[in-house]
Amino acid sequence: MALTGIQIYKLLPASSKNPDVKKHGNCKDCGFPTCLAFAMKLAQKQAELAQCPYVEEESKGQLEASAAPPIRLITLSANGQSFKVGNETVMFRHEKTFFNPAGLFVRVKDTQADAADIAKTVADYVVDYVGMDLSLDGVAVEAAGGDFAATVAAVAGASSLPLILLTEDPALAEAGLKAAGDITPLLWAATNENWQAMAALAKQYKAPLAVRVPDGSLDDLAALAEQAKGAGVEDIVLDPGITDYGCSLAVYTQLRRLALKKNERKVGYPILAFAGDDPVLAGQHIAKYAGFVILDSFSPGTVYPLLVMRANIFTDPQKPIQVQPGLYEINNPKPTDPLMVTTNFSITYFAVANEVESSGLPGWLLVADAEGMSVLTAWAAGKFDAERIAKSVNNNGLAEKLGHKRLIIPGHVAVLMGELEEELPGWDIGVGPREAVDLPNYLKMQWG
Amino acid sequence: MPVIEIPKEKWSGAVREITLGATAADGGTRAKTVTIGGETAMPFLHFEGQMPHSPVIAVEIQDRPPADWPPVLLEAWGEATDDVVAWAKAAENSGADVLLLTFALHPDLNAAYARQTLRRVLEATGLPLIVFGPGQADIDNEILVAVAEEGEGERLLLGLCEDKNYRTIVAAALAHSHLVNARTAMDVNLAKQLNILINDMGLPMERIVMDPTTGALGYGMEYGYSVMERLRLAALQGDSMTQLPMLVTPGEEAWRTKEARAGEGVPAAWGDWTERAVNWETLTASTLIESGADVVVLRHPESVKRIRAMITALMNAN
Numbered sequence A: 001m002a003l004t005g006i007q008i009y010k011l012l013p014a015s016s017k018n019p020d021v022k023k024h025g026n027c028k029d030c031g032f033p034t035c036l037a038f039a040m041k042l043a044q045k046q047a048e049l050a051q052c053p054y055v056e057e058e059s060k061g062q063l064e065a066s067a068a069p070p071i072r073l074i075t076l077s078a079n080g081q082s083f084k085v086g087n088e089t090v091m092f093r094h095e096k097t098f099f100n101p102a103g104l105f106v107r108v109k110d111t112q113a114d115a116a117d118i119a120k121t122v123a124d125y126v127v128d129y130v131g132m133d134l135s136l137d138g139v140a141v142e143a144a145g146g147d148f149a150a151t152v153a154a155v156a157g158a159s160s161l162p163l164i165l166l167t168e169d170p171a172l173a174e175a176g177l178k179a180a181g182d183i184t185p186l187l188w189a190a191t192n193e194n195w196q197a198m199a200a201l202a203k204q205y206k207a208p209l210a211v212r213v214p215d216g217s218l219d220d221l222a223a224l225a226e227q228a229k230g231a232g233v234e235d236i237v238l239d240p241g242i243t244d245y246g247c248s249l250a251v252y253t254q255l256r257r258l259a260l261k262k263n264e265r266k267v268g269y270p271i272l273a274f275a276g277d278d279p280v281l282a283g284q285h286i287a288k289y290a291g292f293v294i295l296d297s298f299s300p301g302t303v304y305p306l307l308v309m310r311a312n313i314f315t316d317p318q319k320p321i322q323v324q325p326g327l328y329e330i331n332n333p334k335p336t337d338p339l340m341v342t343t344n345f346s347i348t349y350f351a352v353a354n355e356v357e358s359s360g361l362p363g364w365l366l367v368a369d370a371e372g373m374s375v376l377t378a379w380a381a382g383k384f385d386a387e388r389i390a391k392s393v394n395n396n397g398l399a400e401k402l403g404h405k406r407l408i409i410p411g412h413v414a415v416l417m418g419e420l421e422e423e424l425p426g427w428d429i430g431v432g433p434r435e436a437v438d439l440p441n442y443l444k445m446q447w448g
Numbered sequence B: 001m002p003v004i005e006i007p008k009e010k011w012s013g014a015v016r017e018i019t020l021g022a023t024a025a026d027g028g029t030r031a032k033t034v035t036i037g038g039e040t041a042m043p044f045l046h047f048e049g050q051m052p053h054s055p056v057i058a059v060e061i062q063d064r065p066p067a068d069w070p071p072v073l074l075e076a077w078g079e080a081t082d083d084v085v086a087w088a089k090a091a092e093n094s095g096a097d098v099l100l101l102t103f104a105l106h107p108d109l110n111a112a113y114a115r116q117t118l119r120r121v122l123e124a125t126g127l128p129l130i131v132f133g134p135g136q137a138d139i140d141n142e143i144l145v146a147v148a149e150e151g152e153g154e155r156l157l158l159g160l161c162e163d164k165n166y167r168t169i170v171a172a173a174l175a176h177s178h179l180v181n182a183r184t185a186m187d188v189n190l191a192k193q194l195n196i197l198i199n200d201m202g203l204p205m206e207r208i209v210m211d212p213t214t215g216a217l218g219y220g221m222e223y224g225y226s227v228m229e230r231l232r233l234a235a236l237q238g239d240s241m242t243q244l245p246m247l248v249t250p251g252e253e254a255w256r257t258k259e260a261r262a263g264e265g266v267p268a269a270w271g272d273w274t275e276r277a278v279n280w281e282t283l284t285a286s287t288l289i290e291s292g293a294d295v296v297v298l299r300h301p302e303s304v305k306r307i308r309a310m311i312t313a314l315m316n317a318n
Helices: A005-009 A035-043 A057-067 A115-124 A148-158 A170-179 A195-205 A218-230 A245-261 A279-287 A300-313 A346-359 A375-380 A386-395 A411-423 A436-447 B071-082 B084-093 B111-124 B137-150 B166-176 B188-200 B221-236 B250-254 B273-290 B301-316
Strands: A074-077 A082-085 A103-109 A126-129 A132-135 A138-142 A163-166 A186-190 A209-212 A236-239 A272-276 A292-295 A326-330 A339-343 A363-368 A406-409 A428-431 B017-020 B034-037 B056-062 B098-102 B129-132 B157-161 B179-183 B208-211 B295-298
Touching: A005 A035, A103 A115, A103 A148, A103 A300, A115 A138, A115 A148, A126 A300, A132 A300, A138 A148, A148 A163, A148 A170, A163 A170, A170 A195, A186 A195, A186 A236, A195 A209, A195 A218, A209 A218, A218 A236, A218 A245, A236 A272, A245 A279, A245 B301, A272 A279, A279 A292, A279 A300, A279 B273, A279 B301, A292 A300, A300 B221, A300 B273, A326 A346, A339 A346, A339 A375, A339 A386, A346 A363, A346 A436, A363 A386, A375 A411, A386 A406, A386 A411, A406 A411, A411 A428, B056 B084, B056 B301, B071 B084, B071 B273, B071 B301, B084 B098, B084 B111, B098 B111, B111 B129, B111 B137, B129 B137, B137 B157, B137 B166, B157 B166, B157 B208, B166 B179, B166 B188, B179 B188, B188 B208, B188 B221, B221 B273, B250 B273, B250 B295, B273 B295, B273 B301, B295 B301
Parallel strands: A103 A138, A103 A292, A138 A163, A163 A186, A186 A209, A209 A236, A272 A292, A339 A363, A339 A406, A406 A428, B056 B098, B056 B295, B098 B129, B129 B157, B157 B179, B179 B208
Antiparallel strands: A074 A082, A126 A132, A326 A363, B017 B034
16 A cells, blocks of 8 residues: 555655664755655655665665555566556446456366367457457466376467466476476466475466465465465465355455455455356456456357457546447448448447447448547537548548438537538538437438 | 455445335235345445345346347247237246336337236236336337326336436326336436436335446446446445436347347357357346346346356355
C-alpha cells in the first residue's frame, strides 16, 4: 500500500536517529528544499528515491516495498510473444479498469499424439472483433505418463506461444525446462512436498513458479509462497487448489482483497485456475480474478465467445471500444440499397448494425470517425458534424461505389441536413429515426 | 505460522425480497411462487453475507411462432412453438422457474386476444408468469392493462414498464395486485429515477423489479455488467432506491447478434454455429448473474441447463 508523504518523511535522513545520516537532513542534494518536500513529491510519484544518496538501507527497503504493485506483474516470454498478467489495482472494473487480461491457455497431455498439432492450431488461431485481433495466450503441457520432454520440445517447436509445464515431479520439470529451449515456461507446481527442488529449478532457469495447495487453505498457500520467495524465486503464481464455482469465487475474491485492500504481500501474485471443458466456469474465472485460465480443449465455437467476453471485461470503462471507421456491408447489399451513417462508438454501431441485420434488409452502414462518441455526444462535441460526415462519404468513394446519392442521417442530428447538402453537392439527405430500433420500419417505409 | 485473516465486507443494506406469482391461498392459481432478492453481500459470497434465494431462470415463450428467431433456436423447441400452450409446457419441462410470455406484434394482437392467450397459458402451467408486450408503448399499454385485469391476483410481473409508459402499467399493477418490471437504459441514475417515479404512484417497492437493460456479449455487455455491479453495491451500502432485485434479458440480446443468428458466410474462426450461439447466450447470462442478476430470461433449452448447473454449484458452495 502506498505510504503518505509524512510516513515517507519519517524514513528520510532528516528523521534519522543515526547522526551520520541525520547530518544530511534537508541537504537539498535531491533537488528539493527539504526532506519533507522531497517526501511529498515521492508520495505523488513525482520524484525517484534514487535522488537521495543518503537514505538508509532499511528505509530504502520499506520505501521500495511500498511502491511495488500489490499484485506482482508476471511476464511469460516465448519467441517473439510475451504475456503479462498481474498489476491489478481494483476489485470492480468501474472503479478504474482491469489492466492485464487473464491468459487463456489450452492444455495438452504428453500422452496425446497430436499435442504439437493442437499447439499449432492454438498458436494460429486469431479472430477479429471490432477490428481487434483476438488470440489465445499459450499452451499448458501436462506430464501424464508419456514422453514429457519430447512433447514439450514438439509443442515449443510448433508454436511460438508462452508455455506452462504441468508436473509436480522435479526431474520431469527439469527435462521440460531444457526441452523448452528459448522459451521460459511457467512451472506448475511447487507443493508442500516438492517445493525445495521446484524452487531451485525456478531459480536456476529464471522461470516463474506456481505454488499449489490441495484444499484452498490461504494460510498454507501464503506459507508456501513465502518459502518459495525465501528460496530466491520472485515470480510466483498462486494455485489455491480449488476450481469449483462457489469455492473458487470466494477464495479468488479473498486473495484479490488481501492483496489490494490489506496489502498482504504474501499472496500478492496472480492466480492460476483450471476451467476444464466448461466455458461458463472459464468465464467466471476471467471476470472474477484469475490471471491464468487453463482450458482442457480447443474449439473455436467456445474460444471465440470467451475471447470476446475477456475483451469486454478488460475494456477500460473510460475508453469505450471503438469500431474501425469505414463502410460496413449488412446483409449483402447491392449498390442500390440504402446508405446510413452513424458514429464509431461501438455501442452505437452495434445498435444500428444489429437492428438492420436482424431485419433482414440489406444496407450500407457508413461509420464516421467521431472519436468513439455516441451520436448526440459527438454532435455536441463537434466530432460528428457535416464536414466530418462529408469527408467520410468522400474518403470511402461512395459516389462511385453506390448506384445512388442518398444518405440517411440519424434523427438526432436532423439539424445537419442543410449543411450536409452544401458539403455534398448532388446528394439527397434523408433524416432517419432517432433510435436504431425504429430503423427497420423506416427502411421499409422510405425505401421499400 | 502466520494466520491470514479473511477480509470480509460489512454491508449495512440488503436487497428487498420480492415474490412472483400467487397460489390459491393468496388469491392466485399458481402451483408455486418464486421469491427473489434478499442479498446482503455481492453475489454468492456466502462467507460474508446471505443470499437467501437462488437467482431465477425465466424461459421466454411467445404467443406466435417467432418470425425472427434463427433455426438453431427454433429447432431446439421443435413443434412446441406452434402453440403457446404446448410451448409453455415444454418451457416448464426444460427447467424454467418462471415463464416470460412475450406478445409479438401482429394484426390479431388486441386486448381480447391477449386475455384469451394469457388464460390459456395460466391453465397450461403452474409457474409464475412474467408478461411483456411487443415493446411499443401504446400497444403495450392496451395489452398489459387487459392482461392485468384477466390475471387479477396472480402477481404477474408486467413489462416493459418504461419512463414513457410507466403510469398506465403501474396503475394496472396497482389495481390488480401485480408487479412491474422497471426497464431503463444502462445507467444507474436512470434506474433509480424510474424506481422513485413508480414508487411515488403508490406501488410498494416490494412490487418493483429493476431491469437495467443489458447488451449481449460483444455488444455492450460490459456496460450492463458494471451498471449492475454499481447498483448492487449501492443497494448494499444502504441506498433504498436501488435495493431491488434485477431482471435482465440475455436471451433476447444474445439471439439478436450475428454470432447467434448467422450460420453461413461467417469467418471459420467463429466455429460451430450451435456451439457458438449457445455459448453466446450462456456467457452473457452467466456474466450478468455474477454481477447481480436475480432473474435471467433465456431462450435456448441448452442454455437453461447450463445456467442451472452454474447457479446450483454457486448456491451449494459453503
